[in-house]
Amino acid sequence: MQRTALDFWVGLFVLIGIAATMILSMKVGNLNVYNTSQNYVLTGHFENIGGLKVRAPVKSAGVVVGRVTDIQFSTQTYDAVVTMSLDSRFPFPKDTFASILTAGLLGEQYIGLAAGGDEAMLKDGDKLMKTNSAMVLEELIGRFLFDKASQSD
């Protein structure tokens, strides 16, 4: 085979390979702002995180604004400490309310942020003061039964 033809085919092969890698990262992997842009880290204490997992999305008004990066158990307060990394394009007020919600009936769990009205904004490393735990089905049923029982008295 002639040298120029060989070079052409190899060049084409390498280009197709690189294009495939690009398609994988852009179209399939959705390589987006969370890997490249500036982030700031927040922590929040939750009484019960239910089925929340590391890398779960943090959403506000349904839009993904960050990801959960770490979940630890605190032996001081006996609750779960959730660390999340938020895109610094989206600053939130100090009194932002964080709650653990579920996408759909059986879907994955995520953290929903509801912005408050405070003038001061949350900074890197701040702690979210207002949190709301995950709904646990057994507790919900238990409360419902308890209410029913107390009504019938």
Next chain:
Amino acid sequence: MFKRIVSGIRSIGHRVIESIWRLGLASRFFMLVLLKSGTSFRRFGLVVRELYYSGVLSLIIIVVSGLFVGMVLGLQGYETLQKYGSESAVGTLVALSLVRELGPVVAALLFASRAGSAITAEIGLMKATEQLEAMALMAVDPIARIVAPRFWAGVISMPLLAAIFSVMGIYGGHLVTVIFIGVDEGSYWSQMQSAVDFRFDILNGFIKSCFFGVAVTAIAVFEGYNAPPTAEGVSGATTRTVVTSSLVILGLDFILTAFMFRGVS
């Protein structure tokens, strides 16, 4: 009786020593290839030539099998997911299984049988016809001139082939589920994008395919270079290349998966 037991133990010992000796030989040969691969980068034309034979000529089998693997994944995934009313997650299923496992592993298996066997047969035949010795007599190092370019060509082409395989599979799944069956196109892509993570899935799959590329081509050049210089020797070495690299790929895949995806949900 006693003698028989002793000879049995001795044969086990002989086999173990033999295989360890062979492993040592292989790793010394691998180090030698790495040490002498300067030439293949100074004269990159040598690597380009081998890239044509191991990469470009493997393209057709990779593209066609990627397409069909993706189509089958789409069909089977749809059949199962449909029972739970979540057929829109079929894109996630196809993409995750291809990018994480099937892309690197099946592409490496195909590469081992398509390009690895060819490398072994070529080098083995060169040895059998004493071309390598002739080269050494002319003060041309056969490892630097013959072995290292083939090794690096395989290492370069393997990740590219795996990526092409995954992309073809994802489009194959798209063809079957979206165009033939009628799953919603938007949810096919969007659910896939929300589930596939660049670092955890795509980068790990890429790293896997790099490991497989090194393993397959290292085995292929070693078997070829150490083939007994007879017709039977070359054919045996070619068979051993395919068998050993397939087993190594699957074993390595388990080890790499255990390290990469442990504790990550």
